[in-house]
Amino acid sequence: MxxxxxxxxxxxxxxxxxxxxxxxxxxxxxxxxxxxxxxxxxxxxxxxxxxxxxxxxxxxxxxxxxxxxxxxxxxxxxxxxxxxxxxxxxxxxxxxxxxxxxxxxxxxxxxxxxxxxxxxxxxxxxxxxxxxxxxxxxxxxxxxxxxxxxxxxxxxxxxxxxxxxxxxxxxxxxxxxxxxxxxxxxxxxxxxxxxxxxxxxxxxxxxxxxTPVSSTIELIDQAVYFVDKKDKKPLLIHLLKDKSIVSALVFSRTKHGANKITKDLNNEGIEAQAIHGNKSQSARQLALNNFKSGITRVLVATDIAARGIDVDELSHVFNFDLPNIPETYVHRIGRTGRAGLGGVAISFCDVEEKPFLKDIEKVISKTIPVVEDHPYPASNIIPIVNKDDVKKTPSAKSRSTGYARRNGRSQGGSQERNQNKNQDRNQQNKNFRSSNR
Incomplete structure (x- = not known):
C-alpha cells in the first residue's frame, strides 16, 4: 500500500x-x-x-x-x-x-x-x-x-x-x-x-x-566461515580489503574485544570506530553519526550499544563472535537488508562456537552456507562437501559445505550450552543497567 x-x-x-x-x-x-x-x-x-x-x-x-x-x-x-x-x-x-x-x-x-x-x-x-x-x-x-x-x-x-x-x-x-x-x-x-x-x-x-524472530529476512545473503579464533582478525582484515564492502557493522561479544578489533583495523588502514557501553554518550553518538554519513566505513559494536542503530543501505554485518543466544543473531543481521534492500551477513565460527551455530540454524530453520575457500581455514575441522550448495561471497566464489570435527563430536551438551546462555543473559543485564539507565 x-x-x-x-x-x-x-x-x-x-x-x-x-x-x-x-x-x-x-x-x-x-x-x-x-x-x-x-x-x-x-x-x-x-x-x-x-x-x-x-x-x-x-x-x-x-x-x-x-x-x-x-x-x-x-x-x-x-x-x-x-x-x-x-x-x-x-x-x-x-x-x-x-x-x-x-x-x-x-x-x-x-x-x-x-x-x-x-x-x-x-x-x-x-x-x-x-x-x-x-x-x-x-x-x-x-x-x-x-x-x-x-x-x-x-x-x-x-x-x-x-x-x-x-x-x-x-x-x-x-x-x-x-x-x-x-x-x-x-x-x-x-x-x-x-x-x-x-x-x-x-x-x-x-x-x-x-517477520517473527525465528525467521530471517530472505534478502540477506548469509554465510559462515570456519576459522580458528586466532585467525579471526586476519580474516576480517582480508575481507574488508574488498572495497565493494561499502559499510560494515562488526559485532564483538565484549567491549574490550571491540576496542582491540577497532585498533587492529585502523592499523591496517581501515577506518573504524567502536561503540559500546564504556564509551561516553558523546563519543557513541559521534561514532554513529560518522558511520551514518560514510565518514567511517566500519563500526565495531557490542549488542548493548548496537540496539537502535538504524542505518539505511548498510551493506554488511559481520559476526566476529557468534552469539550464544540465537535470537541475538537474528537481531544482528536484521541491521542490513532493510527497506527491501539486499544485504550480506557473514559469521566467523571457531570450534567452541559450533554449538552456537547449530542453535542458530535450528531457530532460523535454515542451514547457513559455509564458505570453504578462504585463506584462514580452521585447523581442526574437515569439510564434508555438498556439491548442490554453492556460495558466492564478496571476496571469493566457493563451495558451500557442511563441516565435521576432525576429532569427533564436540564436548559439552545442551545443559552446558543452556548454562552459557543464562550466564550471558545475566552479564548482559548487568552491562545494560550500568550503561543505559
Missing part, C-alpha cells in the same frame, strides 16, 4: 515525501489505520520492519487534529519508552523528520549525560517525549516531568526492556500514567513476562505479527 492511500494529512505526507517514503511496509500498513482509529495496538515486529514510523506517523496526525480544538496549558501528550539511548535518539530523529511541517514539538531524554540540557528543553512546550526508563524516573522524582496527562503511550522493544532488567522501572512509569489512554506495545519476541504485561496494560488490542 502507498502512503498516499493511508488518509494522512498534508503536512505529514509532505514530510514523508521529503524522506523518500512511497510504499508502506506491512507493519505500517496495518498499524497506522488501527492507531488512527484510537485502538490499542500490539505489534510483534523485529528490527528493520519500519515500526517506528508505524507508531510515530499516527501519533503525530492524532495530535495535530487535537491542536485545533484544545486550548490551555501544554502538557506531554505522548510518551515513548525505549530501552537504550541510541534507540531513543533514533526515534526522536524520526519524530522530528515527520513533524517538520507541523507545530508539534518533541524532545528526547536519556541517561549517561548531564541533565541540564534536557531539563532546559522540558521547560518549553513538549508535546511528545521520547525517553529511557532510568532518566525518566529520575526527572519525574525531581518534578521536572509530569506524565499525568499523557494520552498516547508507546512501549518499544519490550522484550529488550525485559532482557535489560528494566521491566520493574517500566511498571513504575505505567503506574503514573492516566488509566484512560491509548497504548501501543512493540516487541520482537513475546516471552511470558511480556505477555503478562500486554494483558495488564492493553485493552482489546489489535494484534499484528510481522
Amino acid at each position: 502507498l502512503f498516499e492511500d493511508l488518509n494522512l494529512i498534508t503536512p505529514i505526507k509532505k514530510a514523508l515525501k521529503t524522506e523518500g517514503y512511497v510504499e508502506a511496509t506491512p507493519i505500517q500498513e496495518q498499524a497506522i489505520p488501527t492507531i488512527l482509529e484510537g485502538k490499542d495496538f500490539l505489534g510483534c515486529a523485529q528490527t528493520g520492519t519500519g515500526k517506528t514510523a508505524a507508531f510515530a506517523i499516527p501519533i503525530l496526525q492524532i495530535l495535530c487534529g487535537k491542536q485545533k480544538v484544545i486550548k490551555g496549558p501544554k502538557n506531554i501528550k505522548a510518551l515513548i519508552l525505549a530501552p537504550t539511548r541510541e534507540l531513543a535518539i533514533q526515534i526522536g530523529e524520526s519524530f522530528e523528520a515527520y513533524s517538520k511541517h507541523t507545530n508539534l514539538t518533541s524532545t528526547v531524554i536519556f541517561g549517561g549525560v548531564s541533565q541540564k540540557h534536557q531539563t532546559d528543553a522540558l521547560r518549553d512546550r513538549v508535546d511528545i517525549l521520547i525517553a529511557t526508563t532510568g532518566r525518566l524516573l529520575d526527572l519525574m522524582q525531581q518534578k521536572y516531568i509530569n506524565i499525568h496527562h499523557v494520552e498516547m503511550f508507546v512501549l518499544d522493544e519490550a522484550d529488550r526492556m525485559l532482557d535489560m532488567g528494566f521491566l520493574r522501572d517500566v511498571k513504575k512509569i505505567i503506574a503514573q500514567l492516566p488509566k484512560v489512554r491509548q497504548t501501543m506495545l512493540f516487541s520482537a519476541t513475546m516471552p511470558p513476562e511480556i505477555s503478562k504485561l500486554v494483558d495488564s496494560i492493553l485493552i482489546d488490542p489489535v494484534k499484528v505479527a510481522v
Whole structure:
C-alpha cells in the first residue's frame, strides 16, 4: 500500500515525501489505520520492519487534529519508552523528520549525560517525549516531568526492556500514567513476562505479527566461515580489503574485544570506530553519526550499544563472535537488508562456537552456507562437501559445505550450552543497567 492511500494529512505526507517514503511496509500498513482509529495496538515486529514510523506517523496526525480544538496549558501528550539511548535518539530523529511541517514539538531524554540540557528543553512546550526508563524516573522524582496527562503511550522493544532488567522501572512509569489512554506495545519476541504485561496494560488490542524472530529476512545473503579464533582478525582484515564492502557493522561479544578489533583495523588502514557501553554518550553518538554519513566505513559494536542503530543501505554485518543466544543473531543481521534492500551477513565460527551455530540454524530453520575457500581455514575441522550448495561471497566464489570435527563430536551438551546462555543473559543485564539507565 502507498502512503498516499493511508488518509494522512498534508503536512505529514509532505514530510514523508521529503524522506523518500512511497510504499508502506506491512507493519505500517496495518498499524497506522488501527492507531488512527484510537485502538490499542500490539505489534510483534523485529528490527528493520519500519515500526517506528508505524507508531510515530499516527501519533503525530492524532495530535495535530487535537491542536485545533484544545486550548490551555501544554502538557506531554505522548510518551515513548525505549530501552537504550541510541534507540531513543533514533526515534526522536524520526519524530522530528515527520513533524517538520507541523507545530508539534518533541524532545528526547536519556541517561549517561548531564541533565541540564534536557531539563532546559522540558521547560518549553513538549508535546511528545521520547525517553529511557532510568532518566525518566529520575526527572519525574525531581518534578521536572509530569506524565499525568499523557494520552498516547508507546512501549518499544519490550522484550529488550525485559532482557535489560528494566521491566520493574517500566511498571513504575505505567503506574503514573492516566488509566484512560491509548497504548501501543512493540516487541520482537513475546516471552511470558511480556505477555503478562500486554494483558495488564492493553485493552482489546489489535494484534499484528510481522517477520517473527525465528525467521530471517530472505534478502540477506548469509554465510559462515570456519576459522580458528586466532585467525579471526586476519580474516576480517582480508575481507574488508574488498572495497565493494561499502559499510560494515562488526559485532564483538565484549567491549574490550571491540576496542582491540577497532585498533587492529585502523592499523591496517581501515577506518573504524567502536561503540559500546564504556564509551561516553558523546563519543557513541559521534561514532554513529560518522558511520551514518560514510565518514567511517566500519563500526565495531557490542549488542548493548548496537540496539537502535538504524542505518539505511548498510551493506554488511559481520559476526566476529557468534552469539550464544540465537535470537541475538537474528537481531544482528536484521541491521542490513532493510527497506527491501539486499544485504550480506557473514559469521566467523571457531570450534567452541559450533554449538552456537547449530542453535542458530535450528531457530532460523535454515542451514547457513559455509564458505570453504578462504585463506584462514580452521585447523581442526574437515569439510564434508555438498556439491548442490554453492556460495558466492564478496571476496571469493566457493563451495558451500557442511563441516565435521576432525576429532569427533564436540564436548559439552545442551545443559552446558543452556548454562552459557543464562550466564550471558545475566552479564548482559548487568552491562545494560550500568550503561543505559
